[in-house]
Amino acid sequence: MKLVITGRVDPRVIQEIRSRRPDLSLKVWNESGIISREQLLAWSKDADLMITMLTERVDTELLEHAPHLKMVSNMAVGFDNFDLAALEKSHVLATNTPDVLTEATAELTMALMLLVLRRLRSAEDALRQYHWTGWEPDGFLGFELYGKTLGIVGFGRIARAVVKRALAFGMRVIIFTRRSLKDLPENVQQVSWEQLLESSDIVSLHVPLTPQTLHLINHETLSRMRPTAILINTSRGAVVDEKALIAALRTGKLAGAGLDVFETEPLPSDSSLRELPNVTLLPHIGSATVETRLAMAERAWHNILAYLNGQKPPDLLLPKLWPDKT
Missing domain, CATH: 3.40.50.720 (NAD(P)-binding Rossmann-like Domain)
Incomplete structure (x- = not known):
């Protein structure tokens, strides 16, 4: 399975992902700035799982480009960048990261x-x-x-x-x-x-x-x-x-x-x-502390990990989809 991470995250989280699930193929955006829409759509084509930032729109267009996508985990407490109706229609699980910020x-x-x-x-x-x-x-x-x-x-x-x-x-x-x-x-x-x-x-x-x-x-x-x-x-x-x-x-x-x-x-x-x-x-720095950004990345990953382990992700935004994924 392929996990796409659309933004720079703490290297400790990448290390944990590789350690806990060496079977996952990882693609991580590590360039300066945010990933372009064109690049995001290209990367989504063979993605099974995604960890997204609040700057990425997950909508009908992206879902049409991502036929294998099973779950998207937003590294943010807000999820206004998610089209929940489109995600539900495509039967793609979605989570966020409350509490930690x-x-x-x-x-x-x-x-x-x-x-x-x-x-x-x-x-x-x-x-x-x-x-x-x-x-x-x-x-x-x-x-x-x-x-x-x-x-x-x-x-x-x-x-x-x-x-x-x-x-x-x-x-x-x-x-x-x-x-x-x-x-x-x-x-x-x-x-x-x-x-x-x-x-x-x-x-x-x-x-x-x-x-x-x-x-x-x-x-x-x-x-x-x-x-x-x-x-x-x-x-x-x-x-x-x-x-x-x-x-x-x-x-x-x-x-x-x-x-x-x-x-x-x-x-x-x-x-x-x-x-x-x-x-x-201020340039959108409400959660911009080392402690919080690490916790956000960890929580986004742990939602993915729960799914991979057959467990209900703790921050599921569309609970009605979970019975279809068991």
């Missing part, structure tokens, strides 16, 4: 809040570019996290990890999610969508990209937010209508934003986001 992404969420509120990027730029002439009582004034109201949209694993950190900073937390929450900690309250937008000093997004969350943040929702508020997005770029966000930031309807994800990645060179001084931009 929770702490890293929660840490980066808090870092973005600090970067924006404390104006850390502007302060460092001034120092590096020799514009800082010495301490002044009103130099680089920002705002504290302490005492601020953090509005969290969604309440999955990452959101819950952010709540713990926010409480440690002395913040008040309000949450919007459609399911009813019970036994929330002190200083944490579930509120309506309107209440969250209107009451938050910081709105942090922690929802998957679905038809329901596409452009969840738009002209209308931004108009409900406080002009002193900031927006943080470490989920998926298309949850935010970037044109609406740019307009709000330019006109002072929103004080700032911290973004790790974008509607189009990499961020286009002509994006107006690059020009705005009240935005902090």
Whole structure:
């Protein structure tokens, strides 16, 4: 059987694959940048198993090029790059890697809040570019996290990890999610969508990209937010209508934003986001720690290994397909 890995992974995982399953034929993308669509389709032709990155679309076109494909394991918690209907129709198993990137992404969420509120990027730029002439009582004034109201949209694993950190900073937390929450900690309250937008000093997004969350943040929702508020997005770029966000930031309807994800990645060179001084931009590094990327690769592989051993993969996205694979 042939296993195709579409991105660079920790060599320790490759070593484990070769050790545990020497019968597998391995093809791994080790070049700089991401694999091209053309190369991906070419590699898929004789693939039985695939470990994919979030940059690769697994859709009808790919599945038509991959007649032997039995399982695809996404090295990401999100799976909006998967066409689940097409996978189900083709009877191809699919998995993701939840849990393992929770702490890293929660840490980066808090870092973005600090970067924006404390104006850390502007302060460092001034120092590096020799514009800082010495301490002044009103130099680089920002705002504290302490005492601020953090509005969290969604309440999955990452959101819950952010709540713990926010409480440690002395913040008040309000949450919007459609399911009813019970036994929330002190200083944490579930509120309506309107209440969250209107009451938050910081709105942090922690929802998957679905038809329901596409452009969840738009002209209308931004108009409900406080002009002193900031927006943080470490989920998926298309949850935010970037044109609406740019307009709000330019006109002072929103004080700032911290973004790790974008509607189009990499961020286009002509994006107006690059020009705005009240935005902090990061290149999709929410899970970019040595510990987390190793854990993600291991989990993606262990899903494959479970299948090879005749066991149900722990992170199966289409459980209804499993009886057909036993």
